[in-house]
Amino acid sequence: MNHEFYLEKLKSSIDILSDILDTENYGMCIVDRDGRIVVWNYERFFHLRASDVLGKPVTEVLENTRLHIVAKTGKKELFQLQKINGTNVIANRIPLMHQGEIIGAAGTIIFKDTKELGELYERIEKVENSFRAYRSEIALMYRAKYTFDDIHTENDKMNSLKEFCKIIAQSDASILIRGESGTGKELVAQAIHNGGASASYPFISIDCAAIPHHLMEAELFGYEGTPFNGGETKIGKLELADRGTIFLDELGSMPPDMQVKLLRVLETREFEKSGSNKKTAFKARVIAATNEDLEKAVEENRFRRDLYYRINVIPVQLPPLRERIGDLPCLCQVLLPRSRYGYGKNRLTVAPSTMKILYQHNWPGNVRELRNILERAAIVCGGNEILPEHLPEYLQKYNVKPVNDNGKSFYRQEIENLEKRLIQNALMHNHGNKQEAARQLGIQRSLLYKKISDLHIEYKPKKKK
Ligand SMILES: Nc1ncnc2c1ncn2[C@@H]1O[C@H](COP(=O)(O)OP(=O)(O)OP(=O)(O)O)[C@@H](O)[C@H]1O
Ligand SMILES: [Mg+2]
Missing domain, CATH: 3.30.450.20 (PAS domain)
Structure with a gap:
């Protein structure tokens, strides 16, 4: 038919x-x-x-x-x-x-x-229009400011990591960024967001370590107005991140009950606001960061294994600054003008003697520590050059010549200074009695004599009054 x-x-x-x-x-x-x-x-x-x-x-x-x-x-x-x-x-x-x-x-x-009905339709249209306007406003408010161009490096490993991140930015798989404090985890997360398809949507960051545990649920999920909370409604970060990126900073600090709830969201791709049973679709990319040993946290049952696997789809490990110390000159160059800008100074440079000191430091605070040091130096520096004395006191200990004018290495000289001080003290305590001093130091008298001669130690006991 x-x-x-x-x-x-x-x-x-x-x-x-x-x-x-x-x-x-x-x-x-x-x-x-x-x-x-x-x-x-x-x-x-x-x-x-x-x-x-x-x-x-x-x-x-x-x-x-x-x-x-x-x-x-x-x-x-x-x-x-x-x-x-x-x-x-x-x-x-x-x-x-x-x-x-x-x-x-x-x-x-x-x-x-x-x-x-026509009026109602018009009202709905108006609400829809303002909703669209608010959405783009939110995207502007929560814009990620860094891009791949802001990641400065001349290190091969960092450069290939940057290229790798440009590739993964195109996917929507979850990413876990690891690295010590100040290595640039948030910078990289923002660059990945801006390098992907969701760049025009919000980048929403939540610091799991900074938010009190009892407020975490409201922060993430938001809540619906009820007679018990005075009818107040809150939009959660999962909803704000719609079509963009949710950045879970310090993931290792996420409380256990939130880990369960987050896992459910990632598996079902939907969530419920507190006080509501209406499901909202979860359409955001997840990037997490941590400087904690998550594997250890998993072994010690502080972090859920299933959540760990769910988020650690693409791991990105940022090397600490001391492992790419060659980046110092290029980082100084980009971080200095920024600090100088704020204090109205002329073009600032880092003196070679200062750079030598920076090379010797092992940078536990990584690039953030370098940025802070340069900002401080830019303020205290009177001229155009950052000199060793503009560095904080804890870096002054490196303000030494590796080889002294007398040809001795810094290390040798420091050891000799220490030996000299020890022997002088022992002689002083024992009123110049070398046998007693050697006994107190736990060395042979012959060795003490040799040291006194080699190190040109002069000891004149104070005359008793
Ligand atoms: N390769 C880089 N080039 C330029 N600036 C950098 C680089 N890496 C880090 N920075 C700067 O160093 C500072 C610290 O970076 P960021 O906040 O991303 O570190 P983090 O790893 O998230 O630190 P934390 O673990 O303490 O949260 C920022 O000001 C960032 O712009
Ligand atoms: Mg950070």
């Missing part, structure tokens, strides 16, 4: 239905697959008789019609506001199917009481 047969059957049922329907305010039109009119019950609205329009393309007869489109797409459109001859009508457009194939489309319109 062909489709025409079914359309015919449909037409006769419609004729019966028309007698039952409130035809005063209700009309129906059916088109076939090609958008040609086969049923026309709109006579009283448009003053066009069925005999005049049957078989014609609906687009030639009805203003703003979409029936021919629905007859192609098969997607129904319900409660749409349509303007016909200057009047708002509520239109429904439904595809007609037979054995899985589209055979046409039916349209119904209601003329009655559309004023209120």
Whole structure:
């Protein structure tokens, strides 16, 4: 049996239905697959008789019609506001199917009481528009400011890591960034966000170590207004991050109950606000960072193994600054102008003697420590050059020459100084009695004599008064 047969059957049922329907305010039109009119019950609205329009393309007869489109797409459109001859009508457009194939489309319109509906529709449209405006405002507010161009390095390992991050930025897999404090974990997370498809959406950061445990749930999930919380509603960070990135900083500090809830969100890709049972889709990329030994935390049952595997899909390990110490000059160059800018100084450079000191430090605070030191130096520096004395006191200990003018290495000289001090003290305590001093030091008297001679130790006991 062909489709025409079914359309015919449909037409006769419609004729019966028309007698039952409130035809005063209700009309129906059916088109076939090609958008040609086969049923026309709109006579009283448009003053066009069925005999005049049957078989014609609906687009030639009805203003703003979409029936021919629905007859192609098969997607129904319900409660749409349509303007016909200057009047708002509520239109429904439904595809007609037979054995899985589209055979046409039916349209119904209601003329009655559309004023209120029209107003409601306009209000909804306004709300939708402001919602869109707020969404882009949020994306602007929570913009990630760093890009891959802000990651400065001349180190091979760091450069290949940067290239790797550019590749993974294109995927939406979860990433776990590891590295000591101040190695640039957040910088890299932001660059990955900005290098991917979600760059124009928000980058939402949550510091799991800084938020008190009892507030964590509200921060992540938000809550719905209830009579118990005074009707107040809060948007959680999972929702704010919609289509963007949620950055879980210091992941290792996430409380155990939150670990369970987060895992569920990642597995089901949906979440519920507190006080609501409505599910919201979770559509954000997850980037986490930690400087903790997560594997150890897993072994000690402080961190859930299943969550660890769920997040550690792509691990990124940032090397500490001491392992890429060659980056110092390039980092100084980019970090100095930034600090100088704030204090209105002229172009600042790092003196070679200062750079030598920086090379000797082992940088437990990594790039952040370097940035802070340079910022401080930029303030205290009077001229254009950062000199050793502009560095904080704890770095002054490196302010020594590796080889002394007398040809001795710094190390040798320091050992000799220590030996000299020890022997002088022992002699002083024992009023110059070398035998006693050697005994106190736990060395042979002969060795003490040798040291006194080699190190040119002079000891003159104070005369007793
Ligand atoms: N390769 C780099 N080039 C330029 N600046 C960098 C680089 N790495 C880090 N920084 C700067 O160092 C500072 C610290 O970086 P960031 O906050 O990303 O570190 P972190 O690893 O998240 O530290 P923490 O573990 O303490 O949170 C920032 O000001 C950042 O801009
Ligand atoms: Mg950080």
